[in-house]
Amino acid sequence: MSLLHKWLQSRGYGVVFSEWNSSPLVKDTTKLGKKKKLLTSATFSLIHSTDFADRTERSILPLLKAGAVVLCDRYMYTAFARDVARGMDREWVRDLYGFAVQPTVAFYFRVPLETAIGRLLDARDGFKFYEAGMDLGLSDDAEESFRLFQGRIIDEYEKMIPEFGLTVIDATLPIEIQQTRVRQIVKSHISNTTELRMQP
Amino acid sequence: MRETYGKVLPGMDLSHVSGKLIVIEGTDGAGRTTQIELLKPWLEELGHAVLDTGMTRSTLAGDGIRRAKEGVNLGRVTQSLFYATDFVDRLENEIAPALRAGFIVLTDRYVYSLMARAMVRGADAQWIRSIYSVALKPDAVFYLRLGIEQLVPRVVFTRGFDYWESGMDLYPGQDMYESFCNYQAVLLAEFDRLSEEFKFETVDASADARSVFSQLKAKVLALLENDSRKQFASMLAMRANGGVMPKAEEDAIAAAARKLSVTRDLELVSRPFAARTPSENGNGHSAIQNLKP
Numbered sequence: 001m002s003l004l005h006k007w008l009q010s011r012g013y014g015v016v017f018s019e020w021n022s023s024p025l026v027k028d029t030t031k032l033g034k035k036k037k038l039l040t041s042a043t044f045s046l047i048h049s050t051d052f053a054d055r056t057e058r059s060i061l062p063l064l065k066a067g068a069v070v071l072c073d074r075y076m077y078t079a080f081a082r083d084v085a086r087g088m089d090r091e092w093v094r095d096l097y098g099f100a101v102q103p104t105v106a107f108y109f110r111v112p113l114e115t116a117i118g119r120l121l122d123a124r125d126g127f128k129f130y131e132a133g134m135d136l137g138l139s140d141d142a143e144e145s146f147r148l149f150q151g152r153i154i155d156e157y158e159k160m161i162p163e164f165g166l167t168v169i170d171a172t173l174p175i176e177i178q179q180t181r182v183r184q185i186v187k188s189h190i191s192n193t194t195e196l197r198m199q200p
Numbered sequence: 201m202r203e204t205y206g207k208v209l210p211g212m213d214l215s216h217v218s219g220k221l222i223v224i225e226g227t228d229g230a231g232r233t234t235q236i237e238l239l240k241p242w243l244e245e246l247g248h249a250v251l252d253t254g255m256t257r258s259t260l261a262g263d264g265i266r267r268a269k270e271g272v273n274l275g276r277v278t279q280s281l282f283y284a285t286d287f288v289d290r291l292e293n294e295i296a297p298a299l300r301a302g303f304i305v306l307t308d309r310y311v312y313s314l315m316a317r318a319m320v321r322g323a324d325a326q327w328i329r330s331i332y333s334v335a336l337k338p339d340a341v342f343y344l345r346l347g348i349e350q351l352v353p354r355v356v357f358t359r360g361f362d363y364w365e366s367g368m369d370l371y372p373g374q375d376m377y378e379s380f381c382n383y384q385a386v387l388l389a390e391f392d393r394l395s396e397e398f399k400f401e402t403v404d405a406s407a408d409a410r411s412v413f414s415q416l417k418a419k420v421l422a423l424l425e426n427d428s429r430k431q432f433a434s435m436l437a438m439r440a441n442g443g444v445m446p447k448a449e450e451d452a453i454a455a456a457a458r459k460l461s462v463t464r465d466l467e468l469v470s471r472p473f474a475a476r477t478p479s480e481n482g483n484g485h486s487a488i489q490n491l492k493p
Binding site for chain 2: 023025026028029032033038039040041042043046047049050053054056057058086087088089092095096098099
């Protein structure tokens, strides 16, 4: 994502990055819910959609109208996968995000479960409560719970590939190859759009 | 079995939700809070356990919504979803557990106010209904209806105009009074539509608080009597068919029925049933069924 961002900027595009769970109006509530373990499957789903709505209304939509390229690290598909893995109704969650802007292109970086677990364990010390799906009571062991929960999430992503036409990138390949592929696809999409150019 | 408006949340067991869910709806200034303050001690006096709840009172999202409303940059979709988070947190952690424990839940506004506010702000009707399809269907919705002409003096002489109650996010070019009148008028029209769709019981809120309270008491009593009558009748039917209900449960049903005076007509039949064995009794069940209101 960072490489793509820099590449687009270097080509003069007005690029804006929007990160999951970053709304200034909502993130404190999400933090409170996570810290005090107040979130159920339903309120986990709703508070994340509230965060996404704020970013859509205040940032994503106006920026798209202005002709910017908006890069989103995670989108509604993350919610579809996680919330359904937490037991929420598939149709209800899709309806909930009915306000979302249809993306020009949505990439799904696919890795096998074991690779994902290995990468996360290398990068940090253990898993967080909700990240490991500990709220679902799948297992008392965080790593085992993470494994089971992420397995469900990956199943949901796989179902979404044909449903939403997600573009799959094999995330086990070297980064350079992934990046070349992503740039080719992005280039083919943005050449036809209104562009917001960086001011010289 | 309690019903929802379509979808059931994970972990929401609808089979033993025996309490009563009573909704007080109405626009701003219609006197909902005053009526709940009167209804709660009255119901407690009658021996009912009562929980009162209302918007933005959730542990999870209440403070977040208040903080977000301090500024003027809360978008329409975000606002709807923040309130939905607050509602579902209270539904799961307050309303449903209280109903399961047999409480009467008095709620100051319910999903209808949230739907009305969202729809006057341009939300898609299907979208907002889908979100609230997880809500439990209440036992009664009392809609305190007040026209704009009566609402304005109440607001002016109490708390004054407020940015959000005046819908200033919808009519930014207008002064607060104009915006208030326009906003409350469209809200009222939306409430009237919802009233038809969800079969609200309308109460004229222009009368003084005591008189509105009397009307509400009569409606709540009728609801409780009806429920008590059904429970008492099914207890008699069970007895007549040779079934055994735990004594504590029987005593509770009988005590509630006596308190609400619903036993008068049913006691006449309860004596012969109590004296007969099921085989002597014939089809006691249909006899009881005929007594149902």
